Amino acid sequence: MTAISLDALNSADRATFVKTLGEVMEYAPWVADSVYTQRPFSSLASLHQAMVAAVKNADDERKLKLIKDHPDLAGKAAREGTLTADSTAEQSSAGLDRLTNNEYAKFHRLNDAYHAKFDIPFIVCVRRHGKDSILRQFEQRLQNDPAAERDAALAEIFRIAALRIDQRVDAPVRLEVHGRLSTHVLDTYNGHPAEGVAVELRDVSGNQVIARAATNADGRTDKPLIAGRPIPIGDYELRFDVGAYFTRLRVPTSDPPFLGIVPLRFGVSEPEGHYHVPLLATPWSYSTYRGS
Amino acid sequence: MTAISLDALNSADRATFVKTLGEVMEYAPWVADSVYTQRPFSSLASLHQAMVAAVKNADDERKLKLIKDHPDLAGKAAREGTLTADSTAEQSSAGLDRLTNNEYAKFHRLNDAYHAKFDIPFIVCVRRHGKDSILRQFEQRLQNDPAAERDAALAEIFRIAALRIDQRVDAPVRLEVHGRLSTHVLDTYNGHPAEGVAVELRDVSGNQVIARAATNADGRTDKPLIAGRPIPIGDYELRFDVGAYFTRLRVPTSDPPFLGIVPLRFGVSEPEGHYHVPLLATPWSYSTYRGS
């Protein structure tokens, strides 16, 4: 999807406007249509706010329909391939298209329990989550009373909408929907940044490599390990090949070295947060902290 | 096997003496027999030294037979269950009884190449090694010339003998054949030792839990995680449940916590060394080092 600039969107005709934003709210192009006359929007935030207000001001029936038109997570539509393009990409981002049988069964049970209690599909902004945190959310929200849960569903819809706007429309000031995960490696044996350290970022629950990089002359990676999107809530592990680094510098070590691959494991709870997780290392010691 | 005291051994009759020490050298009770007249031994070290000297002073034929009577590692005898009790326990300690097909094939190839080059079995004191370091040794020693390799084989036989003596005979001063792996956890958020932290020690290449413990009021485990034996050469990971610890203390954190399970990965190169690997942690930072 190529993004359109906010300026271009502001001067687009009604058809183009609605075509661009129609799917920001799942199966509800009327939301985009209803804010068309409020153009020009001075920012992505005011555009998002207008769409949110349109939903909030709608009558209960319409709200309920908006909620009900959302697909189940890891549900029938997903298996049958009848999700919207956005929903397909979103569910895939959280690994919901790669569930084990056990996990699938668990989602199935939770979906059933949720429908039975609330008579709506369970909605969560999956780009902000990993599989584990979705399941945790699911279980927590099953405890809500129906009114609170409808509010929770709408809040998630508005988060989804913000990310969909972010993907469709370009503007100098972005919506605050992106997190950033970065690192840097300091060689405290030599007192300077560690250059050329191989770094791997893994998703702990999914047991997958998410990013690979090597540190540059500043001990940083050329770009953040995650940027331009939320960091899914979950546990991560950074792995640094400290052993290879010091071997290359001909620092005397043992065989195997005391420090070879150094793993730093940490949890992300704020998908829009900035996580800076540095490593300070000698061949015999290291430390880390949530930096800034 | 119940150990006999050195005093008792020193006053034992020849039959008991040879029965006790006969298998210290694989299939070579003559070694024990030949040192019987040198009793009393003032220490385990002098007993070991006497047995080593007996082998060194033997003629080449006898030395070669001693070497050749050793079984292959992960070889036919192991599969068929015809190893001596000592060899069975030793090979099992390094996981050689739990090889994957690939690993088994690799040992097979290396054994063949080794026999072809040296016409003796490959001997290594497996209690000092993990699977990976045995394979590394195997490949390195294949580069030796035959004379150097026979010396290497005898040196390993003497290491095996020391550990077998250590298991059979008690004395106030032990042979220096044991390593020690310990940890302690300091809570630098509250400025005192961290009590009740669940600790797990894993063998990285074998992907196995070796030890589990919880820290006591001093932030230490009641006994070392490894003691009374060599620490097999290899890579280890300590895992500390820092998240549960701080949650129990009602320290405000995020969900999931920034630090939940903290892994410390390190290599052991000196099986008889003392490895102290402490953890200093707050909910947002930690450090480790090879301590003393």
Added chain:
Amino acid sequence: MTAISLDALNSADRATFVKTLGEVMEYAPWVADSVYTQRPFSSLASLHQAMVAAVKNADDERKLKLIKDHPDLAGKAAREGTLTADSTAEQSSAGLDRLTNNEYAKFHRLNDAYHAKFDIPFIVCVRRHGKDSILRQFEQRLQNDPAAERDAALAEIFRIAALRIDQRVDAPVRLEVHGRLSTHVLDTYNGHPAEGVAVELRDVSGNQVIARAATNADGRTDKPLIAGRPIPIGDYELRFDVGAYFTRLRVPTSDPPFLGIVPLRFGVSEPEGHYHVPLLATPWSYSTYRGS
């Protein structure tokens, strides 16, 4: 003063008993005399407790006299040299015999204000304090009401008594009146304890060197920097000659080195506590923490 063993004290005659313990309570040998019949004491703690009880059970007049017989801190008796030997040593331990004119004037003012309000001398167990913390105590206790302040004075008299018993009587189990201040230095550049590092302990407010030592092969000092007495409340600075250590090891550094003298400054609030303040250092980094 040579200490007498608790056993010997238990079997001493009344005169010796009272001579030994008569000055445990300032100018009040009647306290020692009154507990004589309770011999034998099973421990220093029970002896101390008996003397405390004797005072507590005395009538108000006697208690008041006991309090009033104490000298002023940094007062006329001190200047004229008419203090008891115990008081002289105690006041000197906190540096009260080396006051500047300003400090002397401050004590004078506080003593006057205190006498005016309470009509007793200000009593504090000076061995547990530095000059600054005595002044802080002085100001705080001036806020008390008279009854609370008499209790505070007696509590301090009992602390003084414990330390005086500790000096006079030997027993296998000591009174818990001693703190301990220790350090160790870890060279995280080389991964082992740092041997031969010159260490200096300074009293920050007094700007005095209290102890000097060098680390041994374990990176520790042969004996604690402070032991066998309370650690006076106050601020301390440990100074480690890290620069000279790494220079001696021919580690490449700059001129002047990034780390030469490393100062660690910390406060002591529990005179009977154990303070372990280690240093972990490379030529380019260091860390410290309250250890255990």
Added chain:
Amino acid sequence: MTAISLDALNSADRATFVKTLGEVMEYAPWVADSVYTQRPFSSLASLHQAMVAAVKNADDERKLKLIKDHPDLAGKAAREGTLTADSTAEQSSAGLDRLTNNEYAKFHRLNDAYHAKFDIPFIVCVRRHGKDSILRQFEQRLQNDPAAERDAALAEIFRIAALRIDQRVDAPVRLEVHGRLSTHVLDTYNGHPAEGVAVELRDVSGNQVIARAATNADGRTDKPLIAGRPIPIGDYELRFDVGAYFTRLRVPTSDPPFLGIVPLRFGVSEPEGHYHVPLLATPWSYSTYRGS
């Protein structure tokens, strides 16, 4: 002194040009004059290079006169106030106008010895030094042979010239004559930057406060503690009021706190280097390192 832009200097007439740059080389306006025809200079570096070349290409007599026209450090001219404005400011920057009698006598002795051996004044770019490092330089250079020492003197003259050009002429790209000293404070108790920590930078040998600041929301000072000039070679101490910071946050600590004022002491050997010296602290632990 108001700086002139390089563009303006390039288009200035000869008189203005020489007036601006005449004192870049002490008492030697001929150097500026001789490069006038080489205008326009594309950068400060090429201007400096031209002036350096003019001196190098001069005959020995002229070079010697340039050297000899420099004043003694802490010498008669300084005491009598007959130094050039540049020299006055420079000698003052290193504290040479505030010597103790002992230090003055030491300079006097060294100047005499130096004159006796080399028959020239001792020249050093004092803005790059503290008092101690000047004295160390003095003693080291007294060991030189005369030819090497003349080269050393000229090299220092060229460094002085670079700094004087830097003060007189503005250009988008500066000469690399500035160092930078910065810090930041991370609160690893709460996992975020420490805001509002009072920081003091002290010159250790001069026992003077050089800079005071408080950390901002990023845990940094609004501007570097030293920037826009060389960092004089020497030992520095940063002092952070960690105790007050945690007290303000109502973190439970002791009285006095374990960490009150935290001093970080470090040496600067590269006046044009970037020194980043951060502090990571909880109420019970801290660490620092040469950062980047």
